Amino acid sequence: MKLLKDKVMAEGIVLGNQVLKVDSFLNHQMDPVLMKEVGAEFARRFGGEGITKVLTIESSGIAPAIMTALELGVPMIFARKHQSLTLKDNIYVEKVYSFTKRETNEITVSKKFLRADDRVLIVDDFLANGEAAFGLARVVEKAGAAVAGIGIVIEKSFQPGARLLTEAGYRVESLVRIASLEDGAVAFVEDAPNHSCD
Amino acid sequence: MKLLKDKVMAEGIVLGNQVLKVDSFLNHQMDPVLMKEVGAEFARRFGGEGITKVLTIESSGIAPAIMTALELGVPMIFARKHQSLTLKDNIYVEKVYSFTKRETNEITVSKKFLRADDRVLIVDDFLANGEAAFGLARVVEKAGAAVAGIGIVIEKSFQPGARLLTEAGYRVESLVRIASLEDGAVAFVEDAPNHSCD
Numbered sequence: 270m271k272l273l274k275d276k277v278m279a280e281g282i283v284l285g286n287q288v289l290k291v292d293s294f295l296n297h298q299m300d301p302v303l304m305k306e307v308g309a310e311f312a313r314r315f316g317g318e319g320i321t322k323v324l325t326i327e328s329s330g331i332a333p334a335i336m337t338a339l340e341l342g343v344p345m346i347f348a349r350k351h352q353s354l355t356l357k358d359n360i361y362v363e364k365v366y367s368f369t370k371r372e373t374n375e376i377t378v379s380k381k382f383l384r385a386d387d388r389v390l391i392v393d394d395f396l397a398n399g400e401a402a403f404g405l406a407r408v409v410e411k412a413g414a415a416v417a418g419i420g421i422v423i424e425k426s427f428q429p430g431a432r433l434l435t436e437a438g439y440r441v442e443s444l445v446r447i448a449s450l451e452d453g454a455v456a457f458v459e460d461a462p463n464h465s466c467d
Numbered sequence: 468m469k470l471l472k473d474k475v476m477a478e479g480i481v482l483g484n485q486v487l488k489v490d491s492f493l494n495h496q497m498d499p500v501l502m503k504e505v506g507a508e509f510a511r512r513f514g515g516e517g518i519t520k521v522l523t524i525e526s527s528g529i530a531p532a533i534m535t536a537l538e539l540g541v542p543m544i545f546a547r548k549h550q551s552l553t554l555k556d557n558i559y560v561e562k563v564y565s566f567t568k569r570e571t572n573e574i575t576v577s578k579k580f581l582r583a584d585d586r587v588l589i590v591d592d593f594l595a596n597g598e599a600a601f602g603l604a605r606v607v608e609k610a611g612a613a614v615a616g617i618g619i620v621i622e623k624s625f626q627p628g629a630r631l632l633t634e635a636g637y638r639v640e641s642l643v644r645i646a647s648l649e650d651g652a653v654a655f656v657e658d659a660p661n662h663s664c665d
Binding site: 292293294297298299300301302304305327328331332335336338339342343344345346347349378379381382 | 490491495496497498499500502503525526529530533534536537540541542543544545547576577579580
């Protein structure tokens with residue numbers, strides 16, 4: 270997705286070899302026009318999948334997910350990372366480890382919002398090790414519903430999440446795929462040297 | 468806002484005399500069409516205020532805020548409740564007490580996203596005691612910027628937040644105002660008995 274790639278190039282800040290900081294348009298300050306375009310693109314890619322719900326996890330997933338849900342004409346659900354006082358019964362709970370924050374969160378989704386006949390599109394801002402996406406997928410499957418796809422805004426393809434999710438049988442669509450953050454530079458998957466065709 | 472009032476009547480669940488659970492369309496599952504309408508309504512009400520940024524706080528504020536920002540054509544910023552590893556320097560920090568969760572959070576906003584010439588619209592899902600809104604306003608004012616208004620999706624008018632914010636000089640616009648949750652029923656401010664006109 271060119272608009273997103275341009276934004277990553279213009280505003281993304283590489284920290285070490287692992288972290289891409291995109292807090293000017295995705296993780297803290299958000300660009301609403303870009304979020305709308307992201308939603309339209311996910312809706313285009315997953316439009317044929319019969320999606321009935323979009324599921325994400327607080328907080329940075331919410332904006333792309335609500336735009337996707339608007340385009341698809343379905344409700345959006347965001348999983349919570351901590352239980353609230355008003356939401357303690359009848360929930361699905363999954364443990365999700367965050368490598369970035371080095372902590373394990375319990376993510377929760379109220380049982381009443383997922384039904385066995387739902388076809389769920391999981392949307393998240395980043396895909397690295399796949400912990401959050403797998404956790405959300407387990408929630409969907411506990412409900413007896415189907416994971417119709419996983420839409421990711423920025424995939425760090427040098428980490429194993431995309432491969433693991435694909436091997437597990439999920440359809441993963443990432444709008445931008447990053448091959449490397451080495452030497453302080455963003456290299457996209459498309460820019461990486463191809464395998465030899467000799 | 469009639470659409471929102473209808474939704475509160477149809478799906479809101481009253482817990483005790485203080486808590487209105489709206490997790491089917493605002494706090495957990497979200498209705499994207501309603502969020503779009505909420506954004507359009509805030510943009511209509513605050514369109515003449517020269518807004519340059521929309522500021523909210525994670526997580527339930529994000530969807531109405533991104534829709535408002537899209538309508539106004541400005542960036543949105545969401546304050547974080549916990550500091551992340553990639554966002555630790557150059558931040559404004561304010562303590563905010565949550566009566567619902569009975570805990571004090573530190574809310575943080577990166578300094579680089581607020582400038583002295585910004586006119587900021589604060590958006591949040593609920594207004595009760597006003598703690599979050601005041602915390603966000605303090606952040607804006609620390610940056611030397613102006614709070615151009617405060618847009619609230621659901622105001623619990625029987626709690627003091629709206630009055631305190633108005634007395635402090637802020638323009639508060641709430642799309643739905645709840646006079647009481649007593650006896651398990653939602654009473655809107657417009658439905659409350661008027662003062663005698665005798």
